[in-house]
Amino acid sequence: MGKIKTRKALKLLSLVVISVTLVILNSCWKSEVIALPPPEDTPEEILRTKIIIEARSPIDGKSLTAAEYIQLQAQLQLAPPPKLDPKIREQIFLLRIRKTLLQFFPFLNF
Numbered sequence: 001m002g003k004i005k006t007r008k009a010l011k012l013l014s015l016v017v018i019s020v021t022l023v024i025l026n027s028c029w030k031s032e033v034i035a036l037p038p039p040e041d042t043p044e045e046i047l048r049t050k051i052i053i054e055a056r057s058p059i060d061g062k063s064l065t066a067a068e069y070i071q072l073q074a075q076l077q078l079a080p081p082p083k084l085d086p087k088i089r090e091q092i093f094l095l096r097i098r099k100t101l102l103q104f105f106p107f108l109n110f
Contacts, residue, residue, distance in 0.1 A: 052066075053065070053066055055068075057072060059072075
């Protein structure tokens, strides 16, 4: 009984030693240094201090100047969202319920 426990312990120890050795060799072998960014990359400190003078429209993505962007933001805040027809609102609600039910019961086909 003592020999079997010793063999199992030796097998386990050799397995651990081999595994650790392989992990260490694999991590050191042919590893490339990727700690530094590429030289053409602009440092984040410079990007943080850069003043942004152009913007994109949230509606269609077109380029806008800062003044145009401010005007568009003011217009969007003043204009209330368009009202939906109650029937369309109910259809959207029912579709959301259907989607939720299909997540829980995928075998339902309605």
